[in-house]
Amino acid sequence: MAARPKRARSVRPAKAGGHRRRRNGEGTPDRREAILAAALDEFSLRGFAAARLDDVARRAGVAKGTIYLYFRDKEALFQELVRSVIGPLIERFEASAEIDLPARVVAERIVEMFVREIYGTRRKDVIRLIIAEGPRFPKIAEFYYREVISRVIAAVRGLLRRAAERGEIPAEALARFPQLLVAPGLVAIVWHGLFDRFEPLDVAALMRAHLDLLFGERRTG
Amino acid sequence: MAARPKRARSVRPAKAGGHRRRRNGEGTPDRREAILAAALDEFSLRGFAAARLDDVARRAGVAKGTIYLYFRDKEALFQELVRSVIGPLIERFEASAEIDLPARVVAERIVEMFVREIYGTRRKDVIRLIIAEGPRFPKIAEFYYREVISRVIAAVRGLLRRAAERGEIPAEALARFPQLLVAPGLVAIVWHGLFDRFEPLDVAALMRAHLDLLFGERRTG
Amino acid sequence: MAARPKRARSVRPAKAGGHRRRRNGEGTPDRREAILAAALDEFSLRGFAAARLDDVARRAGVAKGTIYLYFRDKEALFQELVRSVIGPLIERFEASAEIDLPARVVAERIVEMFVREIYGTRRKDVIRLIIAEGPRFPKIAEFYYREVISRVIAAVRGLLRRAAERGEIPAEALARFPQLLVAPGLVAIVWHGLFDRFEPLDVAALMRAHLDLLFGERRTG
Amino acid sequence: MAARPKRARSVRPAKAGGHRRRRNGEGTPDRREAILAAALDEFSLRGFAAARLDDVARRAGVAKGTIYLYFRDKEALFQELVRSVIGPLIERFEASAEIDLPARVVAERIVEMFVREIYGTRRKDVIRLIIAEGPRFPKIAEFYYREVISRVIAAVRGLLRRAAERGEIPAEALARFPQLLVAPGLVAIVWHGLFDRFEPLDVAALMRAHLDLLFGERRTG
C-alpha cells in the first residue's frame, strides 16, 4: 500500500505515479483495442488461466493498471474479447444464408466466407479459445450458442430444407444436422492449432472436397 | 487463483482435520490408476492450468505428496494421462480399418467404434483436453499426432483409396481428406462440452446421417 | 485493496462516464472545504489507510487530481483535516475553564460544551480518528497533545486546584488527574462508534451522573 | 502461476518448494500462536489495513503461505486474534464481580485486575485495536459487546446496585452507568497509545484517585 505512513517507498521515492507514455504520433491511441488485441494473443498462446495480464499489458504497450480502466477483471476482458470478435460476424453470416439460390451455391458462399473471414483471420483463434475455455465459462458458451450457433444453424437449416424440397440435395440429412456442413471447418481450426507443423492442411481444398461429397462433384482444383 | 471461474471459497477448516483414509489395509495397489482417474476428472473440469493437485489428491484418496511418487510433476501427470487413455485405443482402430470389406461397411464400423469407445466414455474428455491444451503442450500434440492421428489417417486413407478404385465411393475426395470421415465426431465432442445443455445432440443419428451423405442413403433408423 | 472489509465491487462502468459536475458556474470557491468535509466522511467510514482518495474526490464533487492542488498527499490531507477541525476548538475551551466560578459550575460548563460542541458534531469523529490513527501519525498525536490536551489539562488543573484549596471538592485527586473529568466523554465517543446499535447511551445523563459522583448530588434529571 | 508450461521459473528452477525450517529445539513449534503474536504486533503497529501479512510472517518466523494454513484470510486472522486474547478474560472478570463484599473492595479488585491483566499486558493493545478498527468490523464489535461489555456491565451493575441499596455508595448513578467505573481505564489505554512519550501517566495512581472520588478517600499513596 503506497499510502503506508512512510517506509521509504523502496526505490525512486518521489516518482511513483503515472507518466502518460504518449507513444509517438500513431493516430488513435485506442487503448481498448490494443488491450483486446494483446489479450487475444496472450490467451491464444497460453489459455485463459495461464495468461498473465502483465504480458497482456506489455504487449499492448500500456501499464498493468490501465487494463482495469477498461475491463472489470481478467474474466471480463476474456468475455468482451469473445464478444467483440464474434459479434460483428453474425449478421453477415445470416445474410449470406438467406439468399435464395441453389443450395450448392449458397453452401459454397458460406464455406468461402468461413475460409476468408474466420479461418483466414484471428477469429479462428477466438473460436479455438471458445472450444478450449467454453466449458469453464458458461456465459461465453451461452453467448456463443445464442448469438452464433443457434442463428447459423437456423439459417442453414432453412436454406437446406428448401433445397431438399426442390430435390437439390439427396436427403434431408443435412437439414436435420446442419452441423455437418461446417464440421470440416471445425476440424480445420483444431488441426491448425495442433498438427499444422507436422502436416499442413489445405483448408480450401478440404472444404471443396467436402462440398463435392455433399452435393456431388462439379469441378475441383 | 483468482482466475478460476469463481468457486465458493472452499472453507478450509483452518486445521484441515479431515483426511480420507483409503478403504482396505495397505491400500489398493493401483494408486497410480486412482491418481490418473482423478486427474482426468479435475483436468476436464477446470483445464490443466486451473486444476489443483490438491483436488486431484483428495479425489484420488491419497496425500498430495503421493502424486509425486508416481509422476514427476503436474505436466508429466497430464502427459501420462493422455498417453494412458489414448495409447490402448490405437491398435484397435488400426485393426478395424485393415479389414478388407466394402468401404461403407468399414466406415460404419469405424463410426460405431468411435461412438462406443470414445464418445461413450471418458476418452471423449481426453480428446477435449487435447484440443484445448494441445497448443500449449507440443509434446502432447506430437504424441497424439504420431501415435493416433497419422496412423488412423493412413489406415483410413488406404482403405478408402482401395474403395475408390473399386468405384464404391464417388470420388477420391475422402481418400485425400480422411479427416472428413471423422469431422462430425469432433463436432459432437465439442458440442457436448459446450452446447448440450441448450440443445442436446443425437450423436448416433448425426453419424448415420453423415454416412448417408457420404455413401448415399441405405437404411436409416 | 483486498483488506478493505469487503465492499460490493463498486461496478466501475469500465469507461467511467458519470462525472458529477458541480452546481453553479465557476464552482464554489471553497473546494478546499469540500475536500476536507469529504475526507472526514471517508476517513471516518473506513479509516485512514482504507479510505480512497477517489471516493473523497467523488464525495467532494471534484476530480481526483484537484485534491493534490490543495494538499500535498493523503497524509497531509489527514493532518490538515485534524488541524482544521480541532484548532478552533482550543481557545473556546480555555476560555471556559478560566472563568473563576465554583468548580462544579465550571465543570458543568465544560461538560456541557463537550456534549454540544464535540459529541454533538462531526468533531467526535475526528477525535475517534485521532484515537484510532494517532499511534501511526506521531505528528498528529503531538499536535493534538500540544494544542489541545496539554492546554486543556493545564486549564482544568488550575481551576480544580483552586477549587480544592477552597474546599469545594473533597480531594485534589481531580486536580492531579484532570483526565478523570473527561474520561466519560471519551467512553461516550468510543461507545458511540462501537456499541450504540446494541445499547444506545444517553450521553447527557451519563455526564450528569458523572458530575454527581465527583461533586456530590445536586439535582438529577 | 507456477504451473505454467515452462518459462524457466525465473531463478532456482529446481528448488521452488518447501523446506521445513525446523527451528532449533524450541519445544512447541506452535505456529498458530507465533502467528497470532506476530499479528498482534503488526496490527498494533500499523492498524489492520496497513499491516502486511508479509511482515506478520517474517515476525512469526514462518513463510507467508503458512498463515493461510491456520487462518482463512487476513480478516479471519484479525478476528481470531481478538477472540483468542479477549475470550479467556471474561470468566475471570465475572467471577471477581460476583463476590459479595463491600462495593469499594470489589471495585478495587476489579480495578487492580484491570491494571494487572489488561493494562499490564498485550491485551491493552487488543483493546486499542478494537477501539480503532471496531467500526469497520461489526462482527468484532458485536463479539466484544456480547462476550465482554454486556457481561461486565451486567456484573458490575448488579454489584453496585446492591451496594447502593446498602448505602455504601452515595447514589445509584454508578449502577446506572457502570461505564463510569472503567472510564479512566479506557483513558489510560488511549493515553498510553498517544501521549505517553510526552507525559507518562501513572495508571495505578490514576485508578486509585478515581476510586477515591467515587467512594470517598481512604488512604492514598
Place this chain on the structure above:
DNA sequence: GATGAATGAGGGTTCATTCAT
C-alpha cells in the same frame, strides 16, 4: 512407501500519485 505441513514465487487487483490537456 506415504503423508501433509510448510514453502515462497507468482499473479490479479487496487489505488496514491502524476501530468498532458
Place this chain on the structure above:
DNA sequence: TATGAATGAACCCTCATTCAT
C-alpha cells in the same frame, strides 16, 4: 486552475513442490 486517464509499486492470496516424519 481543474481534470481524469494512466502509471506501477505494493499486497493479498494461491498452489506446485519439497521433505521431515
